[in-house]
Amino acid sequence: MMRSKTKIAAACGFTLLAAALPVCLAANPAANPVNQGNDDYVEYQNNVDASLADGANPGAFTVDDGKALFLKPRGPKHKDLSTCDFGLGPGVLKGAYAQLPRYFKDTGRVQGLEGRLMTCMTTIQGYPEADIKSKFMMPEYKTSDEGDSSGSDLATLATYIAAQSNGLTFDTQINNPQMEKAYHLGEYMFFHRWGEMDLNCATCHGYNDRTVRGVPLPNLLDTHTAGMVMTAFPAYVIKDGTMRTQWWRNERCVMAMRLPWLKIDSDLDNALTTFMRVQASKSDVKINIPGSKARA
Numbered sequence: 001m002m003r004s005k006t007k008i009a010a011a012c013g014f015t016l017l018a019a020a021l022p023v024c025l026a027a028n029p030a031a032n033p034v035n036q037g038n039d040d041y042v043e044y045q046n047n048v049d050a051s052l053a054d055g056a057n058p059g060a061f062t063v064d065d066g067k068a069l070f071l072k073p074r075g076p077k078h079k080d081l082s083t084c085d086f087g088l089g090p091g092v093l094k095g096a097y098a099q100l101p102r103y104f105k106d107t108g109r110v111q112g113l114e115g116r117l118m119t120c121m122t123t124i125q126g127y128p129e130a131d132i133k134s135k136f137m138m139p140e141y142k143t144s145d146e147g148d149s150s151g152s153d154l155a156t157l158a159t160y161i162a163a164q165s166n167g168l169t170f171d172t173q174i175n176n177p178q179m180e181k182a183y184h185l186g187e188y189m190f191f192h193r194w195g196e197m198d199l200n201c202a203t204c205h206g207y208n209d210r211t212v213r214g215v216p217l218p219n220l221l222d223t224h225t226a227g228m229v230m231t232a233f234p235a236y237v238i239k240d241g242t243m244r245t246q247w248w249r250n251e252r253c254v255m256a257m258r259l260p261w262l263k264i265d266s267d268l269d270n271a272l273t274t275f276m277r278v279q280a281s282k283s284d285v286k287i288n289i290p291g292s293k294a295r296a
């Protein structure tokens with residue numbers, strides 16, 4: 001469906017003159033590499049998982065907490081969230097996360113899990129948008145030393161919904177113009193060099209051998225690795241002692257790139273997640289929530 005010229009132009013971040021083509025191809029890693037795991041990262045992440053003995057991931061408690069919160073009547077309308085539509089119809093949770101982000105007709109937007117939860121908290125439970133921002137989607141770290149283990153309702157709810165797709169592979173589909181646009185925007189963001197440090201996501205996540213502060217980085221253009229990464233969020237972050245979502249992970253790296261705050265459920269947030277989920281959808285790694293991460 002995608003013409004390769006459009007794709008390369010998106011990867012380079014501007015419309016190409018034919019003469020600039022070889023430069024761009026050389027400057028960016030391949031957008032569709034062979035399916036080869038980057039071994040250092042895979043080994044590193046397997047060790048993190050193994051450090052939680054016998055699959056005793058404390059995030060499992062959050063799945064239960066999330067269920068209770070999901071079924072609890074709350075907000076000005078005193079309603080629970082059991083009629084929320086995550087794309088497969090009102091109240092259908094099984095397999096819904098596996099197909100997100102997707103285009104929702106009622107909001108006219110491509111949305112992911114956190115965004116959809118926020119929509120339902122507004123429309124079904126009647127929370128004013130300002131409340132959702134201040135109470136449910138606050139920046140996760142409240143202090144600059146990052147020694148903050150406070151979670152959020154949004155992460156708790158997201159963990160429960162995501163876990164209802166456990167055992168499935170991601171199947172995020174580019175099957176309408178809105179999804180196509182989100183995918184291309186995400187791809188553009190991944191490869192475009194931004195900010196005072198002139199970084200793109202691919203600088204750190206487009207190669208098999210990158211390491212930052214002793215931690216091997218995942219090559220998110222490698223479909224198996226993208227599968228490993230995306231199927232683990234929401235993840236229990238050991239350093240924080242709490243669950244963190246996909247948006248939170250994206251925002252951490254956007255902040256590290258010295259870019260402005262990545263607004264949750266913004267078109268850019270959803271586009272980035274769409275691009276990475278499409279990579280993950282090409283792998284056979286199964287969703288396994290809660291994942292585990294050492295730090296981040």
Ligand code: HEC
Nearest residue numbers: 199200201203204212215218229249253254257272295296
């Ligand atoms: C300067 C290097 C750098 C850049 C640029 C960068 N990241 Fe990261 N990224 C990291 C580090 C460091 C981690 C955390 C690794 C750890 O400690 O587990 C990480 C982790 C991640 C993870 C989770 C990986 C996992 O193991 O589950 C995702 C997803 C991610 N980044 C996406 C992005 C996206 C999207 C962008 C561009 C908007 C980006 N990153 C830009 C360094 C970077």
